[in-house]
Amino acid sequence: MADDIGKATLISYERCPGTSYTDLLDQDTREVPDFLREESNEAMGCEPLDVRRYTSKEFMDLENEKMWPKVWQFAAREEDMPDPGDTVLYENGNKSFLVIRQEDGSVRAFYNVCLHRGRKLRTKSGYSRDLTCMFHGFKWHNDGSIKEIPCRWDFGHLKDEKMKLPELRVSRWQGFIMICEDPDVEDFEDWVGPSIKHYERWRLDECHTIAWVGRVIPANWKATAEAFMEAWHSITTHPQILPFTGDANTRYDVYGDHMNRAITPSAVLSPHIADKYDQQYILEKLAVFAGNKEASEGKADASADDSTDDTSSANPRRPAAPDRFSMFGDEHVISPDDPVFARKIIADANRKAFSAMSGRDYSDLSDSEMTDNFTYNIFPNFAPWGGFIPNIVYRWLPWKDPDHCMMEIRVLTRGKVGEKPPKTPPMHLIPEDEPFVSASHLLGTGLATVFDQDMANLPYVQEGMKASGNGLLELGNYQESRIRHFHQTLDKYLNA
Numbered sequence: 001m002a003d004d005i006g007k008a009t010l011i012s013y014e015r016c017p018g019t020s021y022t023d024l025l026d027q028d029t030r031e032v033p034d035f036l037r038e039e040s041n042e043a044m045g046c047e048p049l050d051v052r053r054y055t056s057k058e059f060m061d062l063e064n065e066k067m068w069p070k071v072w073q074f075a076a077r078e079e080d081m082p083d084p085g086d087t088v089l090y091e092n093g094n095k096s097f098l099v100i101r102q103e104d105g106s107v108r109a110f111y112n113v114c115l116h117r118g119r120k121l122r123t124k125s126g127y128s129r130d131l132t133c134m135f136h137g138f139k140w141h142n143d144g145s146i147k148e149i150p151c152r153w154d155f156g157h158l159k160d161e162k163m164k165l166p167e168l169r170v171s172r173w174q175g176f177i178m179i180c181e182d183p184d185v186e187d188f189e190d191w192v193g194p195s196i197k198h199y200e201r202w203r204l205d206e207c208h209t210i211a212w213v214g215r216v217i218p219a220n221w222k223a224t225a226e227a228f229m230e231a232w233h234s235i236t237t238h239p240q241i242l243p244f245t246g247d248a249n250t251r252y253d254v255y256g257d258h259m260n261r262a263i264t265p266s267a268v269l270s271p272h273i274a275d276k277y278d279q280q281y282i283l284e285k286l287a288v289f290a291g292n293k294e295a296s297e298g299k300a301d302a303s304a305d306d307s308t309d310d311t312s313s314a315n316p317r318r319p320a321a322p323d324r325f326s327m328f329g330d331e332h333v334i335s336p337d338d339p340v341f342a343r344k345i346i347a348d349a350n351r352k353a354f355s356a357m358s359g360r361d362y363s364d365l366s367d368s369e370m371t372d373n374f375t376y377n378i379f380p381n382f383a384p385w386g387g388f389i390p391n392i393v394y395r396w397l398p399w400k401d402p403d404h405c406m407m408e409i410r411v412l413t414r415g416k417v418g419e420k421p422p423k424t425p426p427m428h429l430i431p432e433d434e435p436f437v438s439a440s441h442l443l444g445t446g447l448a449t450v451f452d453q454d455m456a457n458l459p460y461v462q463e464g465m466k467a468s469g470n471g472l473l474e475l476g477n478y479q480e481s482r483i484r485h486f487h488q489t490l491d492k493y494l495n496a
Contacts, residue, residue, distance in 0.1 A: 013041070013478035016248035018271040021263055024246075027340050029347070030366045035198050036263070040253040044484045048472035051465040053487070054220040060402045064093045067380065067493040069181040072188045074382040074395055075099050075109065076177040077410075079208045080125075080424040085142060087128040090179070093398050096120055097168060099177055100128060100142050109168040109179045110144050131165070140165055175205040175412075176384065192378060195255035202369075202386050207412035208421035210390075211316065211442040214408040215430040219458035221396040221405035222486075223465070225381060227454050228394060229482040231264045235272050237453050242270035243277065243285035244342075252478060254485040257492065258379040261386075262482060266371040267343040282342035289446045316390045316411045316444055347371050354389055358414040362388060377482065379489050388414075403462055409443065409451070 022039075025032045053059055075090040081101045088099040089112065096112035098121065112120050114133035121131045121140070130147055131140040139148040146163035149155050171178040171188035173196075178188050189196050217224050227233070234247035241247075246265030254260040267286060269277055338344065347367035354370075355362045362370070365388055374386035383394035393410040408427065415421050428439055436443065436451040443451070465473070475484055 013481075015478065016271050018274060019246075019249060019268070021246070021249055021251040021265055024249075024265055024268065024340060024343070025366075025368060028367045029344055030364055032366045032368060033201060035195075036366070036368060039251065040195075040255055041478075041481060042254060044254075044481065044488060046475070046477060048474050049487060051468050051471050051473060054223050054462070055402055055466050057402055060398065062494055063398070063490075064095075066496065067490060068092060068095070070185060070493055070496075071380055072171065072178045072180045072185070072191055072378075074176055074378075074384075075179045077209055077424060078172070078175045078177065078205070079421045081107070081177075082421075082423055083127075085127050085129060087122065087125060087142075088177075089122055089125045091397075095181075097179060098122060098128075098131070099170070099179065102143060107170050107172060107177055108143065109170050110165040111168070113166075114138055115163055115165070174199050174203070174384070175207060192258050193256040195259045195261075198376075198386060199384075202388060202391075204384060204391060204412060206414050207391060208415055209410050209424040210413050211411040212408065212425060212427045213410075213430060213436070213439045213442055214406055214427050215436065215455075216399060216432050217405050217407050217455060217458055218403060218432075219405065219462040220402050221381065221398045223461050224405050224407055224458055225377075225383075225394070225396045226483050226486070227458060227461075228375065228383065229260075229262065229377065229486070230479050231262060232476075232479045233457075235270070237457060238450055241289065241450065242273055244268070244282050244289065245270055248272065248479075250479070252481050254481060257489045259376065260482045260485050261374065261376045263368075264373040264375065265343075265368075266373060267346040268340065279336065279338075279341040283345065286342070286346060316413065316447070343367060343371060350389055354414075359417045360414065377486070379486065411443070 022037065025037055073090075073092060075097065076088040076099050080086070081088050081099065084101050084103045084105075086101045090097045090099055091112075097109055098112045099107060099109045102108055110131075112122060114121055114135065116133060116136055116138045119133050119135040121133055122128070128142055130142060132138070137148070137150045139146075140163075141147045144165035144167055146160050149158065149163070169180045169183065169185075171180070173188055180188070185191060230252075231245070231247045231250040234241055234245060238245075238247075244267055246268045248271045249265050249268070251263040252260070253263075267282060269282060335341065344367055347370040350370040351362040351365065354360075369387050370389060372387065375383060376386055377383045381396045383392075385391045385393065391412040393412060395408040395410075397406040397408070399405050428442055430436065430439055436448040436455065437445055438448075440448045
């Protein structure tokens with residue numbers, strides 16, 4: 001098994017002073033799952049990274065040759081293709097694949113290439129009665145078997161068995177459809193390792209996609225992904241979320257080679273401003289974010305103290321937040337003198353709101369799972385958030401050169417118990433010259449503004465790496481441990 005961590009060795013890195021995530025768990029009003037309490041990190045050295053990992057065409061080619069064919073890739077969600085014949089086109093670099101729902105409900109994946117003269121069989125997702133090459137008319141059944149060879153008399157040397165479309169491996173996990181080119185790689189869940197069992201509690205297979213947004217980013221796919229692997233940039237890049245985000249309190253864990261996580265507390269003051277404000281301030285500012293009052297003014301550079309009275313589209317992860325101490329939980333007495341009063345109030349409000357939305361009982365779920373951000377990454381480019389409130393999913397794909405990538409963001413939510421989930425809406429592709437707030441109707445203005453703040457950095461990160469005098473990047477030991485973990489795993493593939 002690729003990841004047999006048992007009880008991980010805990011390395012004692014320096015941490016931000018103040019309340020830790022574990023301290024917050026100790027004050028939770030409900031029982032907390034053991035896997036949220038357990039820390040898992042390891043000594044990974046402190047060597048700098050070479051910028052050519054992000055800027056070099058040769059390095060990109062090496063990834064395409066030695067890494068991408070050897071890993072499991074997130075190709076689709078079940079609700080993208082609910083019916084027989086539904087076909088998803090998934091492309092990464094110079095590879096093109098078709099993921100097809102079969103008549104018996106199973107899923108198969110094939111290389112999207114005609115075996116005659118090499119034309120792509122499909123250029124977009126949609127329904128397939130069969131797979132027809134638009135060059136000469138060769139046809140395949142959706143199970144990959146040959147259906148028709150035009151002018152068959154001229155192809156007497158081709159037997160039907162030889163004309164089966166080459167097939168990839170498929171794994172269906174938590175509503176995600178994963179594919180892998182290599183027949184010798186371990187099954188997906190074994191490849192990720194025991195930590196993947198965290199999701200058995202969260203059941204993302206009960207969720208469906210309510211929003212899907214993509215945009216080409218002028219930065220390498222790894223540099224873009226790494227902007228979402230640590231939270232401590234928030235003090236400079238996202239100052240408006242400091243009143244309700246424990247950015248520097250974030251817990252970072254690594255598991256084996258293929259999974260890591262960051263748990264960023266919510267409904268708490270950032271350690272950077274913890275001595276300046278009270279619990280009421282947290283509730284007020286979180287209510288603003290849920291209603292997106294600052295973002296509705298277009299304030300991508302909004303500070304922690306800015307506020308207005310305008311309201312725009314809502315953050316799908318934050319229902320309208322209570323902003324007064326009068327909002328007490330029904331079953332648990334919460335004192336306004338409690339140092340995590342706001343966190344408990346928000347957790348209780350989320351339990352009620354999301355229970356009403358889904359028809360599920362959330363009364364026994366921990367405050368942490370009702371408030372915090374569980375940002376898991378599955379190597380190399382897939383980040384399905386954990387927890388019970390609407391889940392964000394990131395996917396980063398290499399683009400046509402090392403200086404660009406496609407970033408996709410999905411929002412998953414739970415439908416009503418017993419209801420058939422709706423089919424995924426088409427991905428909304430944001431033009432390269434437009435901001436994420438142009439998709440506020442899908443993401444909520446507050447969340448879209450956060451993405452725009454990140455995107456404001458990335459082009460200059462890419463340009464700066466290419467202009468570097470020493471060609472090196474230095475990483476923090478703890479807060480950037482997920483980045484180092486990612487690169488050490490990448491090196492295992494490239495050096496194999």
